[in-house]
Amino acid sequence: MADQDDRKQGRTEVDLADSRYSDGKVTPDTRIGVDEEGIFLYEKEGSSFTRTGERPDKRRSPDERPEDGIEVGFDGPADLTSYHETNWLDRVAVSQYMVEVTERHYPPIKKHLPLRLLLQYLLFNRHVVKYNTTWDGEGSPLPGTMLSWIAGRLDQYRSNNFRAEDMLWWAKDELFDGAFAWTDWKPHPHPRKRRPRRLKDVSIAPDVKDAAEWELKHPIEQAPSRVWFDNGNVCTRQSVSDCRNALSQSAQTYGAEVFGQKGNPEVPRAIQTYLNNLPVDGFNKVIRDHSEEAYAATQRLSDESPDGDRDLGVRHARATLQAVETCPKPFYEPKLRTPRLFAPRSLQLLNREVRATLVQDWIPLDLKSAQFAICARKWGVGPLLDFLEGGGDIWDELTSWMDLPKPALKKALYAITFGARAQWTAGRPPSTLNNALADEAGLSPENADQARDKLMNHPLMKKLRQARNRRIEEIKSKGQIEDCFGSVMTLPSQESGDGSRENTVLTLLAAESSAIEMQLLWPAFQEVIGQEKRCKIMLYTFDGIYIKPADPSREDTWVEKLQEAVNEEANRLRMPTTLELET
Template identity: 25%
Template sequence: MRKTVSLKFRDIIKANFPGLGKNISYWKFMRHLLFGRRDKVTGLPMISQRCIAKAEDKLNILENSNAYNASKFLVKFQSEVMSEETFSWSGWNFKDGESRVALVEFPQEVIDAIESESYKIMLKDRVYFDTGNKFSDKLQKVDRELIKKEAYTYFNFSSPEAQDLLEYMNNVPVNSFSKVVAANLDATFLQALKIENPEKRHVQLEVLSTIRDELQPFYKPSDKGNTVRIFPLNYSIPMLQKDLRKSITKGWYEFDLASSQLAIVGKTWEIPEVQEFLKSGGKIWAELINHYGIDAANLKKTDEAKYEDIKGVLKDSLYSLIYGMCKNNLIAFLNEGLLPFGVKDAGKKFLTHPLMKSLFEAREAKIAELNEADTAGTIFNKVIKVAGDKTKDGKPTAARKECIRGIMAQQAQAVELYLLLPVLDLAKTTKDFAITLWQHDGFSVNFNSEGRKDRWINKINQVVADRANELGIITKLEGGLL
């Protein structure tokens, strides 16, 4: 979420909401309403208990006791800054763990100002929204340290396997980001302005505005601690869509594990058809696109954006197939996802591909195997309880099947991290390069030494290849200079 705005914009907010006064908590919360995360379905501002506690500077109370009451703050904000007619909120959904959403009606002058502000990136009169203070490198550093401090409050939730990774990624020197952002931000911003979908454009512009203010990403573990994966804490480069991410990180190297999830389950679930396909050098996305009668190679060459969109649907579908989505839902998802590209009956056709048929059969066998177990383990020797009951005929209930699906994902994600950890070990031995982004099955690198770059690239590729060979998983790093 952006930190700075034009002085003119802040003055408009101040004039329309005099109740903000000098209350920093109110200003912080107003910034969240204006620029914070939106619900994907309704487009309304999401106001989690954590974001409200953060505005009040009461995260310590929230984290260390059950005494924090977000509703009290919302009631005060409503009465002193807005009104019942212009500001209200939904209830917290404890069952689904969903955040509140805010129902806000802004005056037309504010709506117009928000729209105008969204299209500004480099502001000469930048001020901090919360305080009105002029932007400075010194205050920017203070903000980064506060975000970093917040990141450490999540460490209690993290799995031991991810601790070193979190520690490293949250301590990457800021100059690894400042140069690349300064060089590429303007061009990336102009590229984002061309996004046709207004909601996507709004989100991406907000991310870019936040990168301008904060520069680097910080990471946190899963809130529930049920995966070794780590996630961006703040609006930052990993949250940009692929083309914008590549634009703003031009000059870095990006590495990805080839067909990582397919390769992992191909070995761990012992699927010979998948192993043979990967051993022969097969590319799964091209294979599936060709399966629909579309020339994948030609499409990638002539319309890379369309290729990536189709690949995105197929990637989600493959992962959904692997981790237990029922047939009917998978078919419906594919039918809807590929119809805009002229593909009819995409779901049923997807499941006729020999590799997908083998995957489905192996998945069902894995679910049955886990259903008979009391516990399961990951490659890091973490023991996970198989929770939930069975039906009278021994089948898993919906709750047990959901648990099994989660276990299967945890197991594969643990292998994914295990494959890449040698790169982290390598990075900790040198200042010649820094890992600048971490994206589950891939990462980006900023090389500080041009003369030793090629040697390090070879080492990075080799340590992952050695780990993959050790496990018998047919994958390798792909990628290169952005």
């Protein structure tokens, strides 16, 4: 972030206590600036600015030890059954050798649980994290919420009575002999938030690094014995069951709280209840039958990538597969800012190719061009509606136009429907779109920008973007939306209750279409609820489902039954989409 005095020109300074930001609220038009004095916020069309912090380079460097010393010897969390208080870690089952070699090189982890958990994150859990690098920076995140939870001081951290950085300095001294570096946290447009510190460098003992790489590349069944990394105890059936039950209880408790804040929407609650009550046997079976094939699929991803095993997508696939192997059954949770249900570090979020190998005995069904169909109808994009209703395939059309693979276009175009910038603004490229094309199609930054420009010049994409921008202005004007389940989401300037402080107009834009996506799939769930002995929906993937009929001879019957139910709902809602066998 460069110095930009000109952003204050003609604006009057307003103290934070007297400003619109005093309660921590920002708007979609809030901008952040930096000058020789520090950080300030202002509105794009406003006449004032407000200082919210010192200039970052005036703060102590992350390489400088705190002058008042550091606190060490934290006790860590009291309960390891599941890590339900943090989204950054999961329990990891590994070979006995993995624990032995790690304890040999890092003896303090035998005595200090927090150091052990931080090392677990660095070796395994951080690879599951997919972060928006254009917003949050490079390197694995080291958020204060995770560090304080690891230390057993989450409550103190939330009340600003714990310095999370002390955990890093303690690890630097005890584990890495100084060979551990991180970036400082960065400012955030929201005055009560920060972008987390990032891992800059860490030196892991070669034997430990090799052992961790082996774990990520092989099914746990290939290990002579199986133990929990966080305590070294044998991974018994009972301890696995305890972990699964804790995850289930956490999802239920948290889900009830979130649904309560959203007005207790009936359909999302019913879908969550159905999915989380599925028996575990079917999930355990896919691991028993196909885990080796799934790990082989991750190796193919590595072989196909120029970065090999260092490819972030490969590492994410392997770490997620490891989490799935530890707890095969997904447990879904609602979120305040979206109608969608999420099952962290599960089959739901596993790389598509790896997942297809693992659940090859299930039948995948998805909504054809769902987001385009929904947005075309909701935003009134006439040419796109005509194209889809006439039987046009948007992916065939755009892959032909672009000469790029569908996965790259799908990731980019979903970003457009969810509000990502499509053009350069104030000298900054539309990074979300460009990165999607670059990552999925292997394009250079320059070629990705050219591809993005070509994509946005397709006649249908022009109309889609224009309609999206109109809808964004409508949401700004109204200040809220009410989705098809009756849940109301408001912008900060219009908020009337908890849960909307962090909403943006793009949050509301995405939530609106995501709710309809779930509404379209609901008839499929209605068909199988109470019929679990005949057919189950095993997995929910936002715009699709995986099913498993009990009788293989009736697979076609169940596919047709669910397709008919969903397609009837799509016709009722006048959405030009159908439920199709995924190819």
